[in-house]
Amino acid sequence: QVQLVESGGGLVQPGGSLRLSCAASGFTFSSYTGNWYRQAPGKPRELVAAISSAGSSTNYVDSVKGRFTISRDNAKNTMYLQMNSLKPEDTAAYYCNAVMRFESGRSSIYWGQGTQVTVSS
Numbered sequence: 001q002v003q004l005v006e007s008g009g010g011l012v013q014p015g016g017s018l019r020l021s022c023a024a025s026g027f028t029f030s031s032y033t034g035n036w037y038r039q040a041p042g043k044p045r046e047l048v049a050a051i052s053s054a055g056s057s058t059n060y061v062d063s064v065k066g067r068f069t070i071s072r073d074n075a076k077n078t079m080y081l082q083m084n085s086l087k088p089e090d091t092a093a094y095y096c097n098a099v100m101r102f103e104s105g106r107s108s109i110y111w112g113q114g115t116q117v118t119v120s121s
Contacts, residue, residue, distance in 0.1 A: 002026035002110055004096055009115030012086055016119070020081040022096035022112055030054075030074040032108075033099045036081045036090035038117075045095070050079060063089070086119045093117075 008020040020036070031053055039045040049070035050059045058070050067086075072079035077097060096112040 004098065004110055004112035004114040005050065005055065006094070006096055006112045009094060009117045011118045011120065013112050013121055014087060014119055017082070017084045018086065018117060020044070020094055020096075020115060020117075022079050022081075024073075024077045024079075024098060024110075027098075027108075027110065029077045029098060031100060032110075034070070034072055034079040035097050037069060037095045038090075039095070040092040041093075046092075047093070051079065067081065086117075087121050091117060091119050 003025045005023045006020060008018055012017060012018055033053055034051045036048045037045050038048050043071060046061065048061050048064055049068055051057070051070045051072055055072045055074070067084050069082040070079065081094070083090065093114045093116050095114045098110045100108040
């Protein structure tokens with residue numbers, strides 16, 4: 001079955017670091033763009049970082065540039081989000097997903113279950 005399984009969330013103090021992992025199975029992960037989203041209570045889901053299928057291109061929301069790094073290891077069917085210099089504003093549920101878009105306009109989209117990151121002193 002198709003699955004994205006996240007790990008690495010938790011409670012951390014401001015200025016600390018966490019690394020989130022997302023393990024993919026049941027589909028050809030190396031053909032998909034990878035994304036990390038986050039959602040805080042009462043706020044819309046926000047795209048945090050994106051990485052191309054081969055890992056050659058990345059993009060970040062301005063608020064995390066210089067602090068977060070998205071990466072992937074296609075041989076291990078896994079992508080990561082390294083989170084440094086964490087701030088209370090980073091507190092949210094974090095979700096990974098994988099996307100393939102077709103010329104027909106259709107998309108194939110898979111989501112992980114979410115993992116909670118809480119930044120608090």
